Amino acid sequence: MTDEKELPSRYQPSETESRWYQHWESKGYFRPLSDKTGNTGAKPYVIVIPPPNVTGVLHVGHALNNSIQDVLTRWNRMRGRDTLWVPGVDHAGIATQNVVERKLAKEKKTRHDLGREAFLKEVWKWKEENGNTITRQLRRLGASCDWSRERFTMDEGLSHAVREAFVSLYEKGLIYQGHYIINWCPRCRTALSDEESVHKEINGNFYHLKYPVAGKGTKAELPGEDHIVVATTRPETMLGDTAVAVHPDDERYKALHGKKLILPLVNREIPIILDAAVDPQFGTGLVKVTPAHDPNDFDMGKRHGLAQINVMTPEGKINELGGAYQGLDRFAARKQVIADLEAQGLFVKSVPHRHSVGHCYRCETVVEPYLSKQWFVKMKPLADRALKAHEEGKTKFYPNRWTKVYTNWLSGIRDWCISRQIWWGHQIPVWYCDHCLKSEIAHSDKENFVIASPGSISGGAKQSQRGIIVARETPKKCPACGGMDLVQDPDVLDTWFSSWLWPFSTLGWPEKTPDLARFYPTSDLVTAAEIIFFWVARMIMAGLEFMGEVPFSRIYIHGTVRAATGLKMSKSLGNVIDPLEVIDELGADSLRFSMLMLSAQDVYLSKEKFEVGRNFTNKLWNASRFVMMNLEGFKSGSFSGNLPDNLSTSDLWILARLDQVIETADAHLEGFGMAQASSELYHFVWNDFCDWFIELSKPVLMGGDSAEKIATQKVLFHVLDRILRLMHPFMPFVTEEIWQKLPAYASDASTSETILYAPWPVKAVSVPAQRANACRAVEWLQKAVSGLRDLRMTLNIPAQQTLKAVVAAPDAEVLRTFERFRPQIVRLARLESLEVLATFQKTKNYMGQAYPEFEVFIGIEGIVDPVKEKTRIAAKMEELRRFMTAISQKLSNDNFVKNAPEEIIQQEREKLEDAGKVLKAHEESLELFK
């Protein structure tokens, strides 16, 4: 026997994982095969990684996401497809800038102290030092990404792509600049897109305020009152009110039509306007209108030609237009305004009000609807094409229910605010010629110039306004006046403006690279639901816009990973599970397998759940160890790899099961059924291979040299080899480790130098007819062994006590089966001897267990009290009678017989017949005790 010391009884992931990963990467195994062969034939399999944030660390969500992608990648690679998985990270403009600003703050510095250029240098420095954390962690997870193709959204090529996309959209009139209410984060001091403003329900207040009516005589017309009452959640914005609106048909306020009000605290006269957008049922039916601080009011203001009075600074403080409140933070101003109104008797009441308020997705600060000049992408035309592509069946969501989420969002899409008032990112490729602008705006409002506005685009390229240059290359001088005094727009683009190009920009677009030609469109996209709007929908729109083709046709939305305790994992709740810790403790294979097995829906994680994977890894390791230790004789090279003809029943059975499991695993993987596939494999390896086949092989292996033994060794090896391949996508490290050890035990074992490229198992082309019979035979065997064990247990016979047993099988085939399996049954049931007979005349010295096809007996003389046996049999018979009654009733139901499919009825009849046989056997046994 082979020296056992080579193989410890515990698998040690920490000793193998990093070693194998380095080996794979250094050998270039993760690169597509066509890189070497130049073959550009068959359709490749391509996945692009959802780029993690450069500031991020690997959390369990990433771990699941990338485990799934790695399974798909490795599976397809093994199936012989030219496979590419493109990795990379995005620059996460706001998040990264925040990180570096926090670092500066510790030195009591702000980015403005450094200036733009020096600050960006700092960010790059930070990126070089810390930006590879997550990609290092992905390697530890085992992600088989082609790192030679790793991309970063701020690298040169992708920056080039971003400019091309911007300018090209601008030329088509799909990008415009305008003055609108956008989501503003006063802490980050930048605009946010709608998706970056996260709505959260909060407990606020609904403040009721009095606005006095202007002029004389109003008191008489408004019963008893000389003021009106408005209700608001943000009283501080009243400083910018320019009207109060009422529904035109609201009878209560007819008297107010045409009247003016005095805006308290600022003493501005404001009109009462009539607008159907006002809901008379809500609040007092009177709405204060603040066009500069609320999107609805902004629209209303446009309709009525109201002034837009912005009373806030970008920091969220009241500005000079807020009079006495200047300099106060918006929340301080809120308190002060209320206090002052109260002092003047103009504060009515405040009622608790639960409503949802936007929060910055990066820093949680309450978002301020803020009027400012920003760049927008006009989304409707892009969304329409994505919807059309979907109708044509070009995109498919798994599971299907996400389709509606996607199409609903596209149908109601709003323009995308893409400019950000930060420094880290792609600076907008727009330059201003001061000279031309001055002459241009002499007769227009400088602050309100609009290049294009929503609705004004009617096809055809929009001409640049004089003084504004939108260009792919940095211009040296103004094309209009030749002036050299050009200033680039200081804003940068939303990070997602680079991410939405990811599927093709990472392949080289806008250059016409070989990669782009070969690998676009990609195959599958795997991501979590939270990113459908941010990213998936936009990638599809960009793919259609810039490449004329959807970037991928299948989108798999996997479950969200949450803490076992309930909601999301968050550092503040202390319920974060760090996947790196799990890898350190249990290994990446355990982490991957456990998560994949749980991934059928949303995953509620706790640390214990990873033990399944750990235990299974160890099981696989030890099963392999057993097989290898029993392959002596094969080192010489006598093992051809082909299976011999003289296979035993159990050999045929395990091969049949293997074929089944290959088929179901493939079917599940085809539809992203990682959980089902992994669970199927788990049970095959553990229950069929380990619990039964290995156990059945032991008597044969110990029986000395024989043709039968060699055949079993070959089958053991063959099935282990296939198991390793099947498991490899799920557990890449342990399978490679074992794979590489095989040649030491079987000379021609590893036909490929790495399991990464070992061909994926396929079902046997021609299946020997005996296999079906073998499956039946093994079922009998399993029943017999379990039955004997059951007898032993229920009769309290000690495990050490060996028993004399008898199997009675009237059917010749069943009889032959048990004769063949005699050594196995003796071993598995711990017998002293086993007689196999056609019929057996039972005596009081035997106790039995009946099955439809056979009965098993154990000799109990001097071991067991017959009274116990009597009770046991009586209980079994009672159970059987209940079962038979149920079936009889079913079969005597006319409707059932008339309507049920023939095979179902047949099944029921067989059940009844079998149960009858068993019952009869029990009756006979019971007779003995009378």
Place this chain on the structure above:
RNA sequence: GGGCGGUUAGCUCAGUUGGUUAGAGCACUACCUUGACAUGGUAGGGGUCACAGGUUCGACUCCUGUACCGCCCACCA
């Protein structure tokens, strides 16, 4: 306010187009350190499939409604 998902064993979850006596892992009970593995083996206990109706010969599965839990979306000030 809309939309989606969930409710199956003590816990975490499977259950494919309706059809054997509803399964697994963990936990539990009993026995077993048998020459791959105690991160193991064997046997076992444990479920009115959330509730109420309906369709059907037959419902965990399909339909309607209810309750509770969770998620997403949304400019009622």
